[in-house]
Amino acid sequence: MKKNVLSLMLLSMMVVSLFSCSKDEEDFDVQVGIIGEWTLESAETTFGGKTLQEYVEETGANEEEREYLEEINLSGFELAARLNFQEQGLLVIQESGSDTNGSWSAEKQTLTVTEGDHTVEYKVKSLSDTKAVLSYEDPTGVYGNFTIKTMLTLTK
Numbered sequence: 001m002k003k004n005v006l007s008l009m010l011l012s013m014m015v016v017s018l019f020s021c022s023k024d025e026e027d028f029d030v031q032v033g034i035i036g037e038w039t040l041e042s043a044e045t046t047f048g049g050k051t052l053q054e055y056v057e058e059t060g061a062n063e064e065e066r067e068y069l070e071e072i073n074l075s076g077f078e079l080a081a082r083l084n085f086q087e088q089g090l091l092v093i094q095e096s097g098s099d100t101n102g103s104w105s106a107e108k109q110t111l112t113v114t115e116g117d118h119t120v121e122y123k124v125k126s127l128s129d130t131k132a133v134l135s136y137e138d139p140t141g142v143y144g145n146f147t148i149k150t151m152l153t154l155t156k
Contacts, residue, residue, distance in 0.1 A: 030106035030107075030108070031107075033129075034106060034124075035086065038155065039154065041153045043150060044150065046150075047146055048147060052069055055069070081093060085104055089104055091103055091104045091113060102116070110123060110124070111123075122152070123136070125151075129156065132154040136152075137150075
């Protein structure tokens with residue numbers, strides 16, 4: 001009897017855990033939800049899992065290397081930049097009083113942004129009417145032998 005109760009409890013826990021697991025991909029439509037004007041609120045970049053400051057201190061990067069890493073740290077955008085995702089895939093980036101045109105496309109939870117000859121694929125981590133969180137991972141280690149990861153937070 002104890003064995004049957006134990007088996008039943010184990011089976012119940014397995015069924016509950018099977019059906020309570022969350023989906024890997026949330027149910028939101030990037031193609032529709034991203035349209036509009038967004039402001040870059042934050043850009044957090046890690047270099048091999050370390051912040052810029054930690055990496056610079058650990059490696060003793062020289063001035064030129066620091067400047068390059070600081071550029072990467074802002075992910076190519078300045079904070080408070082405005083990104084206007086328009087229908088038909090047009091993107092207008094407003095920084096420092098000037099506009100730059102680009103393009104965008106979305107498929108599932110991937111947002112592809114192109115500016116000139118530079119294309120970046122962002123994973124859309126979350127998307128609501130007022131906030132979007134995008135992540136980018138550069139596994140090639142453009143600078144050094146590590147992965148560069150960036151998390152952008154945009155608000156409407």
